[in-house]
Structures are given as structure tokens and as C-alpha cells.
Amino acid sequence: MKRITKIEANEKLQMTNKKLRVAAYARVSTDSREQLASLEAQKNHYEVYIKNNPDWEYIGLYYDEGLSGTNMAKRDGLLRMISDCEKGLIDFIIIKSISRFARNTTECLEAVRKLIKLKVFIYFEKEGINTGEMESELLLTIFSSLAESESVSISENETWAIQKRFQNGTFKIGYPPYGYKNVNGKMVIDEAEAEIVRFVFAECLSGKGCYMIAKALREKKVPTKKGGKWSSSGVKEILKNEKYKGDVLLQKTFTDSQFNRHYNRGEKPQYYVKDHHEAIISDGDYEAAQLIIDQRSKEKNIVTEDDKYLSRYPFSGKVICAECGATWKRRTHTSSKDKYYTYTCKTHLKDKSKCGQLFIRETDFEVAFINMMNKLIFSKKVLLQPLLNSLKSINQVSAFARINELEAALEQNFDQRQALTNLLSKQYIEPALYAKQNSELLAEAEELRKEKETLYRSVNGELENAEAVNRLLKHINDSIGFAEFDAEAFEAHVDHIVVYSRSEIGFMLKCGLNLKERL
Structure with a gap:
């Protein structure tokens, strides 16, 4: 065997x-x-x-x-x-x-x-x-x-140092609110943003609610501090922020032993600093705004729902008039035979002599979008793929390498400041020496951050455009054709629509392309 x-x-x-x-x-x-x-x-x-x-x-x-x-x-x-x-x-x-x-x-x-x-x-x-x-x-x-232990030590050192600055009123606001900026460690007024803050308070005192104020700011195309769109909660945060009258309430939040952050509802002491910086709003106007907000909440039992009505329709807030720059408003047209929806320029609605653009049916926008997407399916090899290749070919290796160097330098700077704080907390160095060396390290960190911000801005544009083209290509590759309007696809790929005339519009895509369509 x-x-x-x-x-x-x-x-x-x-x-x-x-x-x-x-x-x-x-x-x-x-x-x-x-x-x-x-x-x-x-x-x-x-x-x-x-x-x-x-x-x-x-x-x-x-x-x-x-x-x-x-x-x-x-x-x-x-x-x-x-x-x-x-x-x-x-x-x-x-x-x-x-x-x-x-x-x-x-x-x-x-x-x-x-x-x-x-x-x-x-x-x-x-x-x-x-x-x-x-x-x-x-x-x-x-x-x-x-x-x-370093995590605990850092937290304890930071808490100790922050508490000391809270107590003597020298705590620096790391990220100033809208309307302010940091200059040499101090909060100073950013006049362009301060005008918007004054507008918000003036509108509130005239009787307008947070939603209407936010809507007005969106119509004016005023960006938030981070470049986004205003919401009612964003407006309310401004109206409730004591910093606009020059004061600061310190320790609004705190971190527990498990490193979880909480709103301070009395668990930790708070410190109120009067005349901490230059005010944008007077005490009288600020207090009057608080009374209005509180009274409206009591009378109407207002519940904040930031974006409840902001995106009810796909084209809301996204149709722009090429003649006057205003946004277009959705309206209902009813006749004896038919009921249909249109979009009309807000300037034209108020004063026809200032804008001659006539209304356009909502279905015309939908058909134009369907046509544009179908054209992209057939032209992706000569339009989208070359654009993506071009964006990817931009050499950003040196920029990325420098970003890594800056992040390493910032980390080292942070470690040095932590070590310095630790020495001060154990009384190994004098407060005057700590203040001098800490100030030098903070100035160095600020320079490093500025350079990093500049690099981020230079590369983000190309990266975001490439990402948007890639998403659009993937969406198109997964489709054999569009027979009906897709609201999700419109939201995903179109930034806004420009109306040049009643017979021609342009789709401004999120990847930077402007594609015109005849109606």
C-alpha cells in the first residue's frame, strides 16, 4: 500500500x-x-x-x-x-x-x-x-x-494656567467671535464684520426675528466667519453674546476627568470681566435685545429649528439674476386651466424699472438640468476627465511637505509651552521669566499658524475642485442617462444657477465649471 x-x-x-x-x-x-x-x-x-x-x-x-x-x-x-x-x-x-x-x-x-x-x-x-x-x-x-499620564498632566497644567488667567482677568480669547480679530494677543474690532453685528442688533431692536435677520444676511450674500450661510441659531448666538458689549464671561464650558467637554451649569466657577475689550454694541442696546428675545420666547414658545424652512425646494436661494445680482423667489401661478410654479427676480418684483428679467417656470430649470447632465455623460471623456487629470497634475508635493514641517514645529512649540507651564506651576521659575518665554513661544506659534493657513488656502481650492469633479464623474459613470429631474444630484453638484435671460441660464457647478443651457 x-x-x-x-x-x-x-x-x-x-x-x-x-x-x-x-x-x-x-x-x-x-x-x-x-x-x-x-x-x-x-x-x-x-x-x-x-x-x-x-x-x-x-x-x-x-x-x-x-x-x-x-x-x-x-x-x-x-x-x-x-x-x-x-x-x-x-x-x-x-x-x-x-x-x-x-x-x-x-x-x-x-x-x-x-x-x-x-x-x-x-x-x-x-x-x-x-x-x-x-x-x-x-x-x-x-x-x-x-x-x-502626559494627557492628564497636560490637562491639569492647562486647567491650572487657565484658572490663573481667569482669576486675574488676563485670559486671551483664542478664537474671537464674529466682529473681532486677534492682534498681538488682544481682541480688536474687525470693522467690516462689526457692521454686520450692528445690523443684526438694529434689525432685532426693530422687531425682526432671528429667522428673518438670517434670511436678510443670506440675501445680501454675507458669509459667516467660516464662510458658510447664516442660520437663525447663528444670529441668536450673536444677539446673546456678551462680548459685543465689551464684556467676557469666562469658563462657559469645562472638561471632566474623562476628557469630555460640558456646558458649565454651575459645576465650575465662572468669571465675568467687565470692559475686557472695545465694545461694538452699547450696554443699552444689548440689554434691550435680551428683553425682546426673552419676551418673544415666552409669548410664542419659540423652538429653534435652524434650517427647517431653508431648503424646502431644490432651487430656493440658488437662482441668481445676472442683470441685478438678486436671488429669485419661488411663486405659485394659478389660472382657470392650470396651476404651476415659477421663479422671479426679487428686484423685478419690487421695482420692474430696476430689473427687466421675467419669470421662468420651475419645470424649465428641471429640464435644463436634465439636458446638462445628459450632455456631460456623452462629453465626460473630453471635458471632465481631462479637467480631473489637470487638477491632479498640479504639483503640490513641496506644499504638503512644508505643511508637515509646520505641523511638527507647532507640536514642538506646544510641548515647550506645556513644559514651561509645568515649571511655573511647581514654582521652579519666576512668573516674569515664564511670561517672557511664553510670549515668545506664542508669537512663534502664531507665525507658524499664519504660514500654514496660507498654504492651506493655496492648495484647498484645487483639492476641493478635484474632489467635486471626481464625485460628478462617479455619479455620471453610475448612470446611463437622466429621464427626470433628480433633486439630490442637483444639490450634490450645482452651486447655483445664473439667469442671463429668459432663454439662457448657466449652471455653476461645485467643481468650478459654468455650463450654459438654452431654455
Whole structure:
């Protein structure tokens, strides 16, 4: 009888020609102005770093948005990466530092051990630790413990320093409200924005509600501080903010021992500073506005619903008159035979001599959008794909590299300020020396932030346009043609419509293209 002996395969030989599948993990800012550029900068860094190793294959960058490292359960990007490791899609992970991975020792070790069981190892760049080396576990325990205690220490130092500044009235507002800006650490009036603040209070005192004031600001095309659109809650925040009369209420929020932020409803002391900075609104006008808001709430039982009526119809607020610049209003036309909806220029409605544009039926806009999308399906290879290739070919490698350098410098600057605060809290240095050195570090940090902001602005435009073109191409590739109006597609890809005449309009797409259509 034949006797068969199985000779096991040599796993090491099997792995000889197989590339290591490498992913990276990062945390990025929650600030929409910074997030896209920061993400691209880190993606570019890791892609170059990993692809330069001929034995590695770049899997991608997993990330979370500015979330605290103290709780893994809230970090979707990290959990998705671990899930992909369980599916066998990743062999190796690169992370900048242990503190970016976790500041909770128990969670850190549990996650690392789970990944080691899956034969997935992590390399922490800053500490130089590779979890694939068994002797690294002791180092990992030490460093993760340090990261956890550092998190607590930083929080305690910051709280101590902030409390001192609260008590002596020297606390600096890091992000001034609309109407103000920081100049050399002081809040000063931004006159252009201050005019809008005065307008808001004047409208309130004339009897208008927050919704009507927000609507007026949107019609005037006045952007919010972050470039968005005004809502009733945004207007109410201005009307309720004591900073506009020159005062400051400090410690409106606080962070608990688990690093969760809460509104201060009496759990912590608060400090009210009179005449902290130059006022935009007088005490009398501010107090009168509070009485009006409170009275209206009592009489009408007002419930804030920011955007309840802002997007009832797809074209609302998105049709712009080329003749006078005003937005167009939706109206109902009724005749003995028919009932239909139209859009009409608001200037024309008020005074026909100031704008001669006549109304356009809502269905005409819908048909024009259908035609435009169908044309894009047939012309994507000669219009959209070349545009996307052009945007992607813009060389931003040096900008991304500089962003990474600036972020590292800002992190180092922060660490230096924390160390300085720690020395002061233990009375190892004099307050005068602390103030001098801390002021120098803050000035340096401000210069670094300004340079980073400039770089972000320069690259964000191209990145956002490329992203918008990519979304449009994907939508078109998934469709064989449009037979009826798709409100979701319009919202996703069109920024606004420009009406040139009753027979011609232009769709301003979010990717920067202006496509004209005949009606």
C-alpha cells in the first residue's frame, strides 16, 4: 500500500515575493478649512514613505477627525482599520506616535495584542517601536503609560494656567467671535464684520426675528466667519453674546476627568470681566435685545429649528439674476386651466424699472438640468476627465511637505509651552521669566499658524475642485442617462444657477465649471 507523507510548505519562502501591505493611521483637524489639506499632506507623506520601500505595498491612510486619543470607541477610522486587519487586508501599520494611537494604556495594549494575534504589527515613528519585536512590549507599556499620564498632566497644567488667567482677568480669547480679530494677543474690532453685528442688533431692536435677520444676511450674500450661510441659531448666538458689549464671561464650558467637554451649569466657577475689550454694541442696546428675545420666547414658545424652512425646494436661494445680482423667489401661478410654479427676480418684483428679467417656470430649470447632465455623460471623456487629470497634475508635493514641517514645529512649540507651564506651576521659575518665554513661544506659534493657513488656502481650492469633479464623474459613470429631474444630484453638484435671460441660464457647478443651457 502506498504511503504518503505531507511535507509542509515553507511560509518564509512563500512570503519571499509577496509585498507587505502597509497602511498608515493619523488624526486630522476638525476645522473644515484645514482638514482637506492636512489629510492630503499626511497622505502624501505616507504614500511617498511607503512606496519608497520596494518590499511594501501602500494600502491607504485611515484617519479620525481631531478626536481625543483617550477613547478608542469614538474613533471610527481606527476601528475601520482594525476591522480591515481582521479581514486580512493589512499586514503592517505606521503611526506617528503612541499618543496618536491611544493615551489609555489598557486600550492601547489590548489593541496591539489583538493585532499581534492577527500577525499585524505597528511601527510608531516617534518612539521607534515596532510591535513585531517581542521585547518592544515593555517599552510600549512604558510609553503608553507616559502618554496617558502626559494627557492628564497636560490637562491639569492647562486647567491650572487657565484658572490663573481667569482669576486675574488676563485670559486671551483664542478664537474671537464674529466682529473681532486677534492682534498681538488682544481682541480688536474687525470693522467690516462689526457692521454686520450692528445690523443684526438694529434689525432685532426693530422687531425682526432671528429667522428673518438670517434670511436678510443670506440675501445680501454675507458669509459667516467660516464662510458658510447664516442660520437663525447663528444670529441668536450673536444677539446673546456678551462680548459685543465689551464684556467676557469666562469658563462657559469645562472638561471632566474623562476628557469630555460640558456646558458649565454651575459645576465650575465662572468669571465675568467687565470692559475686557472695545465694545461694538452699547450696554443699552444689548440689554434691550435680551428683553425682546426673552419676551418673544415666552409669548410664542419659540423652538429653534435652524434650517427647517431653508431648503424646502431644490432651487430656493440658488437662482441668481445676472442683470441685478438678486436671488429669485419661488411663486405659485394659478389660472382657470392650470396651476404651476415659477421663479422671479426679487428686484423685478419690487421695482420692474430696476430689473427687466421675467419669470421662468420651475419645470424649465428641471429640464435644463436634465439636458446638462445628459450632455456631460456623452462629453465626460473630453471635458471632465481631462479637467480631473489637470487638477491632479498640479504639483503640490513641496506644499504638503512644508505643511508637515509646520505641523511638527507647532507640536514642538506646544510641548515647550506645556513644559514651561509645568515649571511655573511647581514654582521652579519666576512668573516674569515664564511670561517672557511664553510670549515668545506664542508669537512663534502664531507665525507658524499664519504660514500654514496660507498654504492651506493655496492648495484647498484645487483639492476641493478635484474632489467635486471626481464625485460628478462617479455619479455620471453610475448612470446611463437622466429621464427626470433628480433633486439630490442637483444639490450634490450645482452651486447655483445664473439667469442671463429668459432663454439662457448657466449652471455653476461645485467643481468650478459654468455650463450654459438654452431654455
